[in-house]
Amino acid sequence: MKKLLLGLKPYKIGVAIILLLTLFRVLAELYLPTLMADIVDYGIVQNDIQYMLEIGGWMIGVAAFGTICACISSFYSSKVGSSFAKDLRQKMFYKVESFGVEEANRVGISSLINRTTNDINQVQQVTMMILRMVVLAPMMCIGGIVMAVSKNAKLSLIFVVAIPVLALIIYLVIKKGIPLFKVMQGKLDNLNGVLRENLTGVRVIRSFNKEEFEKERFLRANEDLTSTALRVNKIMAVTMPIMMIVLNLSTVAIIWFGGIQVDKGNMQVGDIMAFVQYGMQIMFSLMMVSMIFVMMPRASASADRINEILDILPTMTDKVSDGEMLNKGEIEFRNVSFSYPLAEKPVLEGLSFRLQPGKTTAIIGGTGSGKSTVLHLISRFYDVNNGEILVDGKNITEYAQSDLRHAIGYVPQKAVLFSGTIADNIRYGKEDATESEILEALETSQSKEFVDQLELGIESQISQGGTNLSGGQKQRLSIARALVRKPRIYLFDDSFSALDYRTDANLRKALKKDITDANVIIVAQRVSTIKDADTIIVLDEGKIAGIGTHEQLLISCSVYQEIVKSQGVVEETV
Numbered sequence: 001m002k003k004l005l006l007g008l009k010p011y012k013i014g015v016a017i018i019l020l021l022t023l024f025r026v027l028a029e030l031y032l033p034t035l036m037a038d039i040v041d042y043g044i045v046q047n048d049i050q051y052m053l054e055i056g057g058w059m060i061g062v063a064a065f066g067t068i069c070a071c072i073s074s075f076y077s078s079k080v081g082s083s084f085a086k087d088l089r090q091k092m093f094y095k096v097e098s099f100g101v102e103e104a105n106r107v108g109i110s111s112l113i114n115r116t117t118n119d120i121n122q123v124q125q126v127t128m129m130i131l132r133m134v135v136l137a138p139m140m141c142i143g144g145i146v147m148a149v150s151k152n153a154k155l156s157l158i159f160v161v162a163i164p165v166l167a168l169i170i171y172l173v174i175k176k177g178i179p180l181f182k183v184m185q186g187k188l189d190n191l192n193g194v195l196r197e198n199l200t201g202v203r204v205i206r207s208f209n210k211e212e213f214e215k216e217r218f219l220r221a222n223e224d225l226t227s228t229a230l231r232v233n234k235i236m237a238v239t240m241p242i243m244m245i246v247l248n249l250s251t252v253a254i255i256w257f258g259g260i261q262v263d264k265g266n267m268q269v270g271d272i273m274a275f276v277q278y279g280m281q282i283m284f285s286l287m288m289v290s291m292i293f294v295m296m297p298r299a300s301a302s303a304d305r306i307n308e309i310l311d312i313l314p315t316m317t318d319k320v321s322d323g324e325m326l327n328k329g330e331i332e333f334r335n336v337s338f339s340y341p342l343a344e345k346p347v348l349e350g351l352s353f354r355l356q357p358g359k360t361t362a363i364i365g366g367t368g369s370g371k372s373t374v375l376h377l378i379s380r381f382y383d384v385n386n387g388e389i390l391v392d393g394k395n396i397t398e399y400a401q402s403d404l405r406h407a408i409g410y411v412p413q414k415a416v417l418f419s420g421t422i423a424d425n426i427r428y429g430k431e432d433a434t435e436s437e438i439l440e441a442l443e444t445s446q447s448k449e450f451v452d453q454l455e456l457g458i459e460s461q462i463s464q465g466g467t468n469l470s471g472g473q474k475q476r477l478s479i480a481r482a483l484v485r486k487p488r489i490y491l492f493d494d495s496f497s498a499l500d501y502r503t504d505a506n507l508r509k510a511l512k513k514d515i516t517d518a519n520v521i522i523v524a525q526r527v528s529t530i531k532d533a534d535t536i537i538v539l540d541e542g543k544i545a546g547i548g549t550h551e552q553l554l555i556s557c558s559v560y561q562e563i564v565k566s567q568g569v570v571e572e573t574v
């Protein structure tokens, strides 16, 4: 928490204003009981109306001054707290943006969302509270004690008993609360994870009639969270009444022993009334401290979770962009081996090949043979464990990631579109793409026909995740997004699988015509999609089983022969 609070530095002036105004407010509140005692002891006792009006007027003035200070400091603490949280959210977001795929997977998407929203919210609440109370509570407590002792030192001994009792209660709450709050945030992550899976997989859940099963799973996660929350709330629920009992008993004791002193003529009635108020102020300030301590464990659990993210150092190093453009797009794998983090065995082993610009290379192989992984490594989503990948003769780790990816048009296996118009989504590939460039990309990707049928054409809205489009339409738009940037390297990860044979063939024909000098790599399952490729790489359990043309592999590669045989001869309709 301390580390996060350093983020308040830019708001020094705001913090200073809050602390100063709180100080004035405390002084005003400490002065009020003394003025009231004066009214009772002098004004009422001597029936001096003029004195009462004068001091009463003072009291109104002092109270109004204290209230104004409280309002302004409250406004500033909200402002500083909100700005601090905004900065923190931004910092988190930028950090997560800098993560490689590995770091994001390690923490988990639900947890990252939860930490950026709920955890930062907790920290914000406590920061605002600290700003309001850090001066208020100690000043009020110390000031109250000083004033009370000055009124009657003997009667102040009541606080010698009451304060340690309150301190003990606060200690017990902290001791019990901190571990529970940590557990609670973890359970909230779990609940969010279940919720997220349910929302994204709603169609699968329905089609497999798994609603009951999922309800049960959600119920379990929900009950798990609720039972911990209840335990926390039980502690909180008993804390406040116990504190109030201590407070009320102290007041009774003040009136009781104060009454005896008045009887003996050692104290005046007004002083008892002031004393009761100072007692209240001391106790309330301790209760404020206890509230900070109650919220602090939760916020400190949240702060730890935020710091965990901010402290993660991306495993992949990055170079500063020197503006060097990759102008050829030649790719070379030299004895590349790779394992996913925490995986037991390598996904790719000893891969060596060279892919020339102006050529189309296809990668084919059984499921899980490592085809997509090859594309992930070229895009540098992960770093290789052994060997090296060179682009234009230079190891890809020597390029700034942004420069490398600028030269790549990547079409993922699962099409991802963003909410916005079709044009917005295509411009994701090239920010300043003109309308004619967009139309050209749509034409090549065989999207133009269905886009033209939409009432608003390229200005038609795509809903979040592209749910208002078919699988094939989404695929084609994500191909168009890659085409519009005219990169040196195209990576198509099984991007034609959602297309019918005719569209697949038309698309490949159009690509061949449009892309003449770039390096095109196509991962595919269908032999018909790749048999015209200049080179076909056959992968088998992470190793190269053969490299060559369709005709060469039909003769030389048994794995390829098997794939072809299993698919039969597919005649293209175009």
Ligand SMILES: Nc1ncnc2c1ncn2[C@@H]1O[C@H](COP(=O)(O)OP(=O)(O)OP(=O)(O)O)[C@@H](O)[C@H]1O
Pocket: 105, 340, 341, 343, 347, 365, 366, 367, 368, 369, 370, 371, 372, 373, 374, 413
């Ligand atoms: N993020 C990951 N973490 C751990 N293992 C992974 C990860 N992604 C893929 N794998 C594993 O790596 C292997 C190769 O996966 P990859 O996606 O490259 O195969 P593929 O040939 O493209 O398969 P498919 O044709 O089914 O898409 C698989 O065994 C898979 O389980």
